Amino acid sequence: MENNELFTVEGMTDEELFARVDHNSLDSEKITAPRYSYWRSVFRVFFKKKINIVILSVLAFVILFAYIYPVVTTYDRFSNLMDGSTKHLSPKAAIEKFGFSIKWILGTGASGQSTFDAIWNGSRISISLAFICAAINMTVGVLIGAIWGFSKKIDMFMMEVYNIVGNVPNILLISVLVLILSPSFWSMVFALTITGWLFIAYFIRTQVIIIRDREYNLASRCLGTPITRIATKNILPFMTSVIVTLLAVEIPSYISYEVFLAYIGMGMSDMSLGRLIYEAESAMVTPGWQFEFWSPVVIASIITVSLYVTGQNLGDASDPRTHM
Amino acid sequence: MAKYVLKRLIHGLISSFIVVAIVMIMIYSMLDKNLIFKADTVYTNYGNNEKVAYSFRKWEEYGYLDYITYNEYLLKLVVDGELDEDTRASVASFGKKPENDSEKVAEYVKKFNDYCAANGYTVVRLNAIMMNGKKYASGGQQQLFAYKDLPITNRLWTYVKNLIHVDNIHYVEKLTGTPLENQGLTFTLHDPVYGGQKFSPAIMGNGTYYKYLFYCDNKFPFVHQNLVKLQLGTSYAVNYGVDVFDTMTKTQGSYIMSTTTFPTGLTEESADDLHSATFVLGSRDANKINSDRFTDDYTNVSTIKAGKSKMGYSFTIGLIAMFLAYLIGLPMGLLMAKHKDKLIDKIGTVYIVFIIAVPSLAYIFLFKAIGGMCGLPTTFDMESTSKLIYALPIISLALPRIGDNMKWLRRYMIDQMNSDYVKFARSGGLTEGEIFRKHIMKNAAIPIVHGIPGAILGALVGAIITERVYTVPGAGNLLTIAINQYDNGVIVGVTLFYAVLSVVSIILGDVLISLVDPRISYSGKAR
Numbered sequence: 001m002e003n004n005e006l007f008t009v010e011g012m013t014d015e016e017l018f019a020r021v022d023h024n025s026l027d028s029e030k031i032t033a034p035r036y037s038y039w040r041s042v043f044r045v046f047f048k049k050k051i052n053i054v055i056l057s058v059l060a061f062v063i064l065f066a067y068i069y070p071v072v073t074t075y076d077r078f079s080n081l082m083d084g085s086t087k088h089l090s091p092k093a094a095i096e097k098f099g100f101s102i103k104w105i106l107g108t109g110a111s112g113q114s115t116f117d118a119i120w121n122g123s124r125i126s127i128s129l130a131f132i133c134a135a136i137n138m139t140v141g142v143l144i145g146a147i148w149g150f151s152k153k154i155d156m157f158m159m160e161v162y163n164i165v166g167n168v169p170n171i172l173l174i175s176v177l178v179l180i181l182s183p184s185f186w187s188m189v190f191a192l193t194i195t196g197w198l199f200i201a202y203f204i205r206t207q208v209i210i211i212r213d214r215e216y217n218l219a220s221r222c223l224g225t226p227i228t229r230i231a232t233k234n235i236l237p238f239m240t241s242v243i244v245t246l247l248a249v250e251i252p253s254y255i256s257y258e259v260f261l262a263y264i265g266m267g268m269s270d271m272s273l274g275r276l277i278y279e280a281e282s283a284m285v286t287p288g289w290q291f292e293f294w295s296p297v298v299i300a301s302i303i304t305v306s307l308y309v310t311g312q313n314l315g316d317a318s319d320p321r322t323h324m
Numbered sequence: 325m326a327k328y329v330l331k332r333l334i335h336g337l338i339s340s341f342i343v344v345a346i347v348m349i350m351i352y353s354m355l356d357k358n359l360i361f362k363a364d365t366v367y368t369n370y371g372n373n374e375k376v377a378y379s380f381r382k383w384e385e386y387g388y389l390d391y392i393t394y395n396e397y398l399l400k401l402v403v404d405g406e407l408d409e410d411t412r413a414s415v416a417s418f419g420k421k422p423e424n425d426s427e428k429v430a431e432y433v434k435k436f437n438d439y440c441a442a443n444g445y446t447v448v449r450l451n452a453i454m455m456n457g458k459k460y461a462s463g464g465q466q467q468l469f470a471y472k473d474l475p476i477t478n479r480l481w482t483y484v485k486n487l488i489h490v491d492n493i494h495y496v497e498k499l500t501g502t503p504l505e506n507q508g509l510t511f512t513l514h515d516p517v518y519g520g521q522k523f524s525p526a527i528m529g530n531g532t533y534y535k536y537l538f539y540c541d542n543k544f545p546f547v548h549q550n551l552v553k554l555q556l557g558t559s560y561a562v563n564y565g566v567d568v569f570d571t572m573t574k575t576q577g578s579y580i581m582s583t584t585t586f587p588t589g590l591t592e593e594s595a596d597d598l599h600s601a602t603f604v605l606g607s608r609d610a611n612k613i614n615s616d617r618f619t620d621d622y623t624n625v626s627t628i629k630a631g632k633s634k635m636g637y638s639f640t641i642g643l644i645a646m647f648l649a650y651l652i653g654l655p656m657g658l659l660m661a662k663h664k665d666k667l668i669d670k671i672g673t674v675y676i677v678f679i680i681a682v683p684s685l686a687y688i689f690l691f692k693a694i695g696g697m698c699g700l701p702t703t704f705d706m707e708s709t710s711k712l713i714y715a716l717p718i719i720s721l722a723l724p725r726i727g728d729n730m731k732w733l734r735r736y737m738i739d740q741m742n743s744d745y746v747k748f749a750r751s752g753g754l755t756e757g758e759i760f761r762k763h764i765m766k767n768a769a770i771p772i773v774h775g776i777p778g779a780i781l782g783a784l785v786g787a788i789i790t791e792r793v794y795t796v797p798g799a800g801n802l803l804t805i806a807i808n809q810y811d812n813g814v815i816v817g818v819t820l821f822y823a824v825l826s827v828v829s830i831i832l833g834d835v836l837i838s839l840v841d842p843r844i845s846y847s848g849k850a851r
Contacts (some may be wrong), residue, residue, distance in 0.1 A: 162338070165344045167823040171788075173814060175807045176350045179359065249680070256683035262786060263685050264804050277685065284689065297689065301682040310679035 038237075038320070046317035052310070059306040062299075066123040071104070076123055077271070080112030087112045088289050106295045109280065115292055118276055119299050125272040128302065129188060130254035137191045138247060141200025146231055148201055149208025162202055165195050175266045188268040192254065200246065207242055211235060241319040248311020252304035259300060273300045325838070328846040329831060336421035336827030343823045344816060345480050351812050353476070357388055360810045373450040380448075380471055385560055386812050387479070392445065394418065397436050420452035420466050427811070433468065445470035483816065489553045493531040499605055507531035515539060517598045519585055535601040535622040548599070556817030561809035562802070566816030572799050577631025577706040586617035595627040600726050631706040631797070635784055638798035641714060642783025643671040644723035649779075652722075653729025654772070663773060664758065672730055679727030688720045688793050696717070704796040717794045721787055725740025725779075729772070736768035770841050777832035779824045 012217065046052055080086040086108055089097060096102040106115040148158045174191040180186035180290075212235070219232055261267045262274030263281070278297040283289035316322060360382060361367040370378050377393075377791065384391035395416055401407040415432045419425040423432060448471065453464030499502040507530055515524040519537075526539040531805040536552035556568040563571045579595035586598070601622040608614045614623040629780065632640065660672040679687070695716040698703045704713050739762060749759050786800025789815045803822075806814035 039708070063576060068558050162337045163336075166345070167340065167819075167826055168346055168820060169803060169819055170817065171804060172347065172350070172807060179356075180354055252681050259683040259685050260789065264792070265808065276737075284693075293689075297683075297686040301686050304682040304683060305677065309677060312677075 013244025025205055036277070041320075041323045042314070042318045044071055045322055046094030046314055047315065055169050055309050055313070056307050059310050062123070062306060063127060065126055066120050066303075067152065069120045070117075070124055073117065075114070075117040077113045077118070078110070078111055083112055088283070088286075088292070090288060090291060107291045109292050110283070115295055118271065119273070119296050122271050122273040122276045122296065123299060123303060124298070125185065125270050126255050126258055126274065129185065129192075129258055129272065130251045130307075133192045133196065133254045134251045136189070137196040137200055138243070138250065140193075140197040142204050142243060144197065146208055146235070147202035148205040149212060150227065155205070158205070159202075162198060165198055168195075170195070171261075171264070171266065174261065178268070180267065183267070183269045185268055185270050188258070192257070203246065204243075206237070207239055208235060208320060211238055241315050244318045247313060248308055248315055251311065252307045255300060255307075256305050301323070325775075325834075325846055329835060332831050332834075333827070336831065337824070340820060340823035341484065344483065344820050345476065347816055348479055348483075349476055350405060351815055352388060352474075352479070355810075357383055360386055362810075367446070371463035371468045372453050376448075376450060377467045377469065378441055380469060384471075386810070387474070388587055388812075389474060389545050390445070390472040392440075392470050394433070397439065398432065418466065418468055420454075422451075436468070436470070437787055440470040440662075445471070445472045466828045467617065475666045483553045483557070486555050489555050491529065491532045491534055491537060491551050491553070491822065493529055494603075496531045496603055501605075501746040504531045509537070516587065518587075530620075535603070539599050541599065549666075550600075556820060557813035559806075559811055559817075561811040562814050564805055568802075568814050568821070571814070572635040572821075573633045574626065574803065575629040575631055575633050575636075576797055577629045580628045580630050582628075587619045588617055590617055595629070596625045597628050598625060599627040609766075631745055632801040634797060634802065637796055638786030639783050641717045641721060641796065641798070642786065643780065644714070645718045645725065646779045648718065648781055649729055650726035650776075653726040654733055656726065657730040657733030658737065658760075658765070660734045661741070664738060667736075672734070676727045676731045679724050680731075684724065685789055687723070688789055691720050691723070692716060692793060704794045706797060717790050717796055718788045718794070733768060733772060736771055737764055740767050742765045770837055773840050774833040774837050775835060776827035778826075781790045781829040784825065785822060 021141075083304070086094075086097065087110060088114075089104075089108040091105055091107045092300070094107045095101075098104050103114045103116055106119070109118060144158075148154055173195060177191040177194070178187055181190065191289050217230055217234055220234055221227075225234075255273065258267060258272055259274035259277055262272065262278040267274050267278065269275075273296050277293065280293040280296065284293035330767070358379075361379065364382075367375065367382075368408060369377060370696040380391045383389050396414045398407065399657070401414050402409060415429045418429050418433060422430075422433075437447055439445075448467070448469055450467040452839060453461045454508050455461045455464075493507050493509065494503075495509070495711040509532075509624075510530070511525070512526050513523060514520050514529065515527050516567065517526075518524055527537045529537050530533055537551045538547065538549050540546055554567075554569045559566050559568060559571055566574070581593045581595050583591060584596055584598065585591045586594075586595040601618075602624045603622050604624045605621060607623045608618055608621050617623075631637075649821070656672060660669045663669055693704050700715050701713045702716060704717065723795070746759060748754075749763055754762075784799070786802075787796040788800045788804060790796070791798040791800040802814065803818045805811075834846070840845055
């Protein structure tokens with residue numbers, strides 16, 4: 001036979017060329033395919049775009065700086081209070097007065113404090129507030145929203161709650177709670193989370209209702225899969241990208257909202273970014289002092305924009321349809 | 325359809341009143357009552373008993389409790405005819421301590437106590453605080469009064485009951501106990517405000533709260549009424565004694581003077597609006613200015629001012645901003661969807677990210693700074709005749725909404741573009757333009773249309789930051805000002821107003837999409 005001759009190697013016996021493999025029924029059950037990890041694919045897609053790497057490094061830098069810088073430096077707001085010549089200095093004048101240091105590159109504020117230090121201390125408070133509020137609201141909101149979407153009885157009840165609580169002015173609720181409790185960081189967290197989860201839960205509920213009755217879920221239920229497993233194995237993975245996208249909107253929105261509350265005089269007493277902006281508002285209209293106002297505004301914007309863009313792109317990447 | 329809308333409306337109104345109840349619990353029960361004195365200089369100046377009495381007086385005015393003094397009780401007895409004026413005068417001053425009361429006074433104090441016990445009041449008697457044997461300490465006069473906390477159900481019921489006020493000719497009778505001599509309504513074809521010559525029909529009341537129940541003038545809508553008035557809640561700190569609805573709708577700014585002939589025949593340059601005259605008991609005799617001008621006790625008039633009302637300013641700015649947002653945002657969103665992933669889509673996305681992610685305060689100040697550099701006025705001056713003062717507030721309001729409209733229309737259009745019917749239409753040979761105009765646009769517009777009533781009614785509410793930054797005298801800041809000044813009446817009134825507006829705008833949105841989209845129907849078996 002021609003074929004046999006083609007595959008025969010000169011001077012080798014069949015025993016040398018072939019080794020016998022034992023048949024293993026267990027091994028034959030295994031499907032060999034490249035290992036698939038969902039999150040690894042998400043990050044592969046995410047890092048494929050160069051812009052994402054840039055934005056993520058900006059975000060990481062800002063967050064790390066906000067947490068590390070205030071720890072390694074000392075900041076006393078009132079250390080220069082008695083010295084009139086240190087107040088409202090432009091960056092140039094501040095560097096001339098104190099000598100060059102990163103502390104003075106944004107000038108000084110109303111009580112001679114370093115604007116740069118004030119901003120990073122404020123950023124740390126604002127970022128912490130945003131992350132804590134988002135963590136609480138998202139956890140509670142997603143869990144309750146999933147149950148809300150599944151049960152028709154709970155839906156009727158929760159819709160009433162939503163219609164009523166949604167119409168209580170948020171500013172009123174926050175100001176009343178802050179007045180009762182004291183304008184501290186944790187009462188602010190409490191005020192922002194006591195009803196905040198409801199709106200997230202409503203959003204999740206709508207998403208759950210949309211995919212709850214899809215054919216594959218009906219089929220799964222017909223096969224006797226318990227509801228909890230349908231929720232965790234069928235529906236939650238489907239919603240990962242939705243939840244990540246929502247998170248991208250939520251986290252920066254708390255920073256913006258805190259700035260807004262501080263501006264209308266209902267914020268907390270800690271020197272957060274919002275409060276810095278609020279206190280520097282009069283400096284905005286005074287020629288030569290604008291730096292005090294614009295620097296916290298710009299930093300707040302950088303933080304919110306980088307958080308938002310990272311989250312949005314991560315949300316896009318976590319949609320399995322983009323993993324092709 | 326009508327039945328469905330009515331059902332939703334009633335449901336929504338009930339929800340709104342539950343919201344009001346929650347807000348009432350929050351501000352009356354959860355907040356410390358003493359907060360209202362935080363910025364009150366009168367309170368800090370008072371001492372001892374006077375301070376206590378003052379705080380109870382204030383609490384009554386802010387609606388926390390019902391407060392009645394011994395002397396008010398005696399006056400009430402006189403009005404009811406159980407006591408004559410001389411006896412009242414003799415028993416009005418009570419002793420420094422209960423032991424010092426004369427026998428006659430003690431009898432009436434006991435009566436007061438019994439009356440209070442029967443009506444659920446708590447009696448407080450503060451003994452005089454003396455510096456020495458003769459002299460009172462500052463504010464140390466003896467006090468005798470009673471108070472009663474208002475339960476939430478009671479308060480809510482009174483609020484709902486008084487929400488719509490219909491004027492009637494027995495108003496004065498209820499106030500004084502005796503009807504006016506010529507109580508009743510009169511119809512005239514020649515309104516006396518215009519001198520009694522010009523033809524202008526009006527219905528005037530005597531014994532009513534408002535003097536003019538119906539009248540005509542040269543302002544839109546030309547025929548006005550004072551018969552049925554909405555009472556959302558009386559303001560205390562923000563705008564003393566004026567209802568929230570009036571606070572929002574009354575004109576502001578400088579007076580418009582015109583030659584006015586008062587009922588006595590006195591003619592002078594005045595801004596008084598005689599059509600707004602309301603009854604104030606005994607005001608004509610108490611004040612020379614009033615007795616010179618008016619022939620009866622209908623002396624409380626409002627004034628005509630040149631500016632718009634709070635709501636007027638907010639609505640003007642909000643409505644124009646809304647039009648701009650749809651006029652610019654929708655075509656932009658359309659273009660972005662049509663040229664997906666092209667340059668215009670990318671520029672639009674950058675803009676949307678900027679508007680959503682950057683704190684609103686930041687970009688409003690940015691627009692203010694840019695506008696100021698371009699020479700636009702950055703503060704809103706009601707006296708200014710230039711229309712340019714509206715420019716920056718409108719731009720600040722419109723730009724974020726443009727971003728919002730762009731984002732959503734693009735999203736909806738792209739969702740529609742991937743659907744099967746579009747592929748079918750394309751395979752059927754329709755041109756891309758036709759598919760866009762006739763199929764995708766129509767379907768993508770439905771959720772956009774749903775938001776239009778909300779956007780229009782939302783303009784009535786005003787914008788907090790924009791109005792603050794540009795010092796627009798609009799309605800947006802009413803709630804925050806009321807919260808800062810603890811003006812409970814205004815907080816409750818504004819909350820109800822907001823809640824009803826949001827309920828109505830959602831219902832209107834639902835009705836509107838059922839008109840636009842024939843597939844949506846609220847009646848019949850489909851639901």
